[in-house]
Amino acid sequence: xxTATAVGLRSERGPILLAIMVTTGLVAIDATILATAVPTLxxxxxxxxxxxxxxxxxxxxxAVTTPLFAKLADRVGRKPVILVGIGVFLVGSILCGLAWSMxxxxxxxxxxGIGAGAIGPMAITIAGDIYTLEERARVQGYIASVxxxxxxxxxxxxxxxxxxxxxxxxxxxxxxxCLLAGWLLARSLNxxxxxxxxxxxxxxxxxxxxxxxxxLTGVLQGGVSWPxxxxxxxxxxxxxxxxxxxxVLVERRAAEPILPGWVLSRRLLLTTTLISVGVGAILIGLAxxxxxxxxxxxxxxxxxxxxxxxxxxxGWPISASLSGRLYLTIGFRQxxxxxxxxxxxxxxxxxxxxASPSVAxxxxxxxxxxxxxxxxATPTLIAAQTSVEWNERGVVTGTNLFARAVGQxxxxxxxxxxxxxxxxxxxxxxxxxxxxxxxxxxxAIIPAxxxxxxxxxxxxxxxxxxxxTMPRDRPAATMGS
Numbered sequence: 101x102x103t104a105t106a107v108g109l110r111s112e113r114g115p116i117l118l119a120i121m122v123t124t125g126l127v128a129i130d131a132t133i134l135a136t137a138v139p140t141l142x143x144x145x146x147x148x149x150x151x152x153x154x155x156x157x158x159x160x161x162x163a164v165t166t167p168l169f170a171k172l173a174d175r176v177g178r179k180p181v182i183l184v185g186i187g188v189f190l191v192g193s194i195l196c197g198l199a200w201s202m203x204x205x206x207x208x209x210x211x212x213g214i215g216a217g218a219i220g221p222m223a224i225t226i227a228g229d230i231y232t233l234e235e236r237a238r239v240q241g242y243i244a245s246v247x248x249x250x251x252x253x254x255x256x257x258x259x260x261x262x263x264x265x266x267x268x269x270x271x272x273x274x275x276x277x278c279l280l281a282g283w284l285l286a287r288s289l290n291x292x293x294x295x296x297x298x299x300x301x302x303x304x305x306x307x308x309x310x311x312x313x314x315x316l317t318g319v320l321q322g323g324v325s326w327p328x329x330x331x332x333x334x335x336x337x338x339x340x341x342x343x344x345x346x347x348v349l350v351e352r353r354a355a356e357p358i359l360p361g362w363v364l365s366r367r368l369l370l371t372t373t374l375i376s377v378g379v380g381a382i383l384i385g386l387a388x389x390x391x392x393x394x395x396x397x398x399x400x401x402x403x404x405x406x407x408x409x410x411x412x413x414x415g416w417p418i419s420a421s422l423s424g425r426l427y428l429t430i431g432f433r434q435x436x437x438x439x440x441x442x443x444x445x446x447x448x449x450x451x452x453x454x455a456s457p458s459v460a461x462x463x464x465x466x467x468x469x470x471x472x473x474x475x476x477a478t479p480t481l482i483a484a485q486t487s488v489e490w491n492e493r494g495v496v497t498g499t500n501l502f503a504r505a506v507g508q509x510x511x512x513x514x515x516x517x518x519x520x521x522x523x524x525x526x527x528x529x530x531x532x533x534x535x536x537x538x539x540x541x542x543x544a545i546i547p548a549x550x551x552x553x554x555x556x557x558x559x560x561x562x563x564x565x566x567x568x569t570m571p572r573d574r575p576a577a578t579m580g581s
Contacts, residue, residue: 113230117227119281120243122280123223123284124220128250129273130254133254133257145205157206161210161214162214163509164312165213166217168305169217169498173494174495178229178494185217185222188211188215189215190215191215192209195211196271221501225497226289240424244416244474257270301355303350308358312506314339316509319516319517363496368571371566371567371571372500375476375567377503377504377506379477381507382469383412385559386556389553394462398457404459405459415471417474418474436479437567439472444561446471448557450462451553451556477504484500515555518552518555
């Protein structure tokens with residue numbers, strides 16, 4: 101499927117590239133549009149203590165279904181899987197817009213997450229299928245532009261709908277986008293797949309959902325709904341651990357496991373997967389606590405706080421679009437290590453200035469971190485894709501994105517538990533998280549956010565150490581496609 105023809109929207113493969121960009125935009129805008137409208141949403145639906153689940157349940161269902169869809173795509177093809185994902189995401193968006201309570205909205209966000217679990221990995225896998233390694237370096241610029249535009253469009257639309265008291269349109273706006281993405285893919289993408297009998301690992305998927313769901317519930321609700329040292333915590337964590345062990349045992353015997361053992365038995369795939377976990381944790385730590393800290397501690401407007409965080413989502417696509425030139429010249433490992441140096445610098449600045457927050461320093465730290473993550477996330481994923489054949493590329497892509505989503509889901513739970521504990525210990529009341537600034541104590545927020553930013557720095561250090569263990573590779577330009 102890979103040919104050395106022109107790359108761009110006007111080329112022969114241009115319609116497919118456009119379809120990939122629109123499809124990526126679905127997930128990219130959804131990642132940023134909701135946070136700015138959370139206060140308005142909570143004011144109408146209530147249940148402030150439940151709102152962190154709007155993010156956690158989405159990330160959980162996305163994480164769990166990503167490898168399942170990826171495995172299925174290697175059997176039946178990318179096109180049917182991504183079209184089903186867009187359909188599920190569309191249904192979830194409509195249901196979210198019609199939600200009548202916070203529990204209902206959380207349940208419908210889970211449906212959205214299932215759709216995103218198919219959309220994200222399939223868009224990236226299709227790009228890996230139709231473009232050679234050298235071409236992918238240029239294509240990254242097009243895909244990165246979608247994330248850059250979404251970094252501005254998402255928060256702006258979310259804030260606008262919140263100002264107009266029309267938060268439901270945050271979800272209804274996905275209707276035309278889903279229809280356009282589905283039409284472009286159905287019309288442009290043609291693939292020939294040698295279909296073979298396959299067995300879906302339903303048992304493995306169910307055990308993974310239940311185990312991670314229980315463990316995240318324990319972390320999010322411990323110290324809030326019940327004491328950490330209580331029978332409730334013991335039951336939730338104990339049962340979650342038992343089901344996770346059962347998942348591992350089932351995967352060993354499954355004919356077609358959703359997380360095949362060979363993925364983690366190869367050094368390159370293992371290191372890139374672990375790096376992806378770190379990327380997810382670092383990303384969610386900054387995204388969750390930079391805005392609320394600046395708004396509460398300094399009294400700045402949500403717009404200013406959002407712009408400080410936007411520096412991260414602007415830096416990421418800039419470096420991601422340039423990463424191709426680097427890994428073609430110096431190799432994947434060296435590119436990732438350069439990126440980790442920038443991530444360490446950014447998180448160190450944020451942790452070092454947390455005691456005396458500053459919009460300028462926060463923006464600089466976020467921009468440096470974003471630049472670094474762009475040089476880490478994209479090259480590690482492409483390195484993993486390049487190391488396998490077509491029939492394994494879906495699983496490898498799905499595993500990488502699954503790891504990032506798990507890092508985000510676990511990160512938001514762990515950071516939230518630590519921050520809430522320190523916040524209450526410092527005299528604050530209530531809970532912390534995106535959109536909580538209206539009720540946040542400006543004094544108590546300092547130790548809480550400082551702990552989160554130090555945690556992000558520790559994650560960066562651990563991820564950098566893992567990056568040094570990546571196999572040494574020659575420049576990608578000499579590796580062929």
